[in-house]
Amino acid sequence: MTSGTPDAPDASNWITLFILSIVWGAAFMSMALALEGYGPLTVAAGRTGIGALALLILGSALGQGLGRVPGRQGWAMVSLIGLLNVALPFALLTWGLQYVPSAFAGVSMGASPLFVLPLAILFSPGESADLRRVIGIVVGFVGVIVLVVPGGELASGGENEMPGRLACVTATLCYAVGAILTRRAPPMPPLTLTGGMLLVATAVLAPFALIFDGLPEVSVSRATLALIFVGLCPTGIAFFLRVRIIQSAGMIFMSLVAYMVPVWAVIFGVFLMGEELQPSLYIAVLLIVAGVAAAQWSSLSRLFRR
Incomplete structure (x- = not known):
């Protein structure tokens, strides 16, 4: 059982984060392969x-079924997270992957903390915007602009290449x-929340x-095997791990995965x-990582001192 906190993530939080980065790094390659045989929304x-089927079966076996969702308020939040955190970004990513390389989609995920930090400052009373954070966010968003603005053909996406790039960043x-x-969802077991939103x-x-x-x-094909993999691992298992990390160690710690996912996505995309x-x-990767590091410097310093 994970026992870390936002102020003191423990070893299991770090191990889980590393595993999650590899699994998510492989997700973009897997989706690209699945698109060889199926439409983007499929x-x-x-x-x-x-992913939902796997987690609901596991959750029921462990006493973390949908019956543990706390009433109407709980279901309202589960539905909202399911829509904004799963359905919409998944649809955007799979559509965008038709026109951009899988590595591009993985790198775009590295910008996630740049969106998380301003939102955390707005909606979390304990968060503040000092000069270092502002500079970091600005530098990071310059990286996002470099990532999105065409600098040569990335794929044979033709006229849909730019919309494909924008779709991936919007998913982020x-x-x-x-x-x-x-982080703001009513208390409920992680399998309950993850299975419900999927x-x-x-x-x-x-x-x-x-x-x-x-x-x-x-049919039995590479596309089908890739779809099964992306459903079980980067979706079912990974989203369970994500929820567990956020509930335990917080969203700032969770955002550290953004440093690792682009690296794995590039490795899988280029070499496989x-x-x-x-x-x-x-x-763009260098600017985004530098910006995220500067914006999160205080949080990172506290994490690595413990």
């Missing part, structure tokens, strides 16, 4: 459905909002997938997918 609905904003909402996301995405993608033709990346992407 991939989004499929991963949430598989959705994750940041979701982190704030998760179930809500599936209920939202499935009808749109049927309307726009049609009934999928399921054979993607060719433009120099502007690496410049």
Whole structure:
């Protein structure tokens, strides 16, 4: 059982964070592979459905089923998180991945703390905006601009390449909002919250997938195996770990995963997918990481002193 706190994350928090970074780093490659055989909304609905099924079965076995959601207020928050933190960003990511490399999508996730910090300052009384944080946020957002503005062809996305980039960055904003909402959710077991929000996301995405993608033709293929993997690991298991970290060690600590996910996404994209990346992407990574580090310097210093 994780026993860390936002002021003192323990060893299990750090280990979980590292595992989560690898699993999420592989998610973008897996989604790109799944798109070889399925439409974008089908991939989004499929991963949430598989993840929800796995977590609801596990949650029921461990006494953390949907019956542990605390009343209407709890269900309202679970539904809101399911919509903004799962359904919307998943749909945006899978659509965007049709037009940009998987490594690009992974790097865009590195900008998540840049959205989390301003939101935390606005909605958390204990957070403040000092000069270092402001400079860090500005530098980081310059990196986001470098990431989004075309600097050469990243993929054969044609006219949809720019919308694809914007879709990935918008998904990152959705994750940041979701982190704030998760921290403010009524107390409930992590499996309950995670399974509930994935179930809500599936209920939202499935009808749109049927309307726009049609009934999928399921076969034993690389795309199907990738979809099963992304549903079980980067969705079901990873979202459970994410909720557990946020509830235990806080959203600032959770945002540290943004330093690691882009690295794994680039490694998987370049070495396993054979993607060719433009120099502007690496410049964007440096600016984003530098900005996040400066903006989080006080929090990082406290974490590493303990």
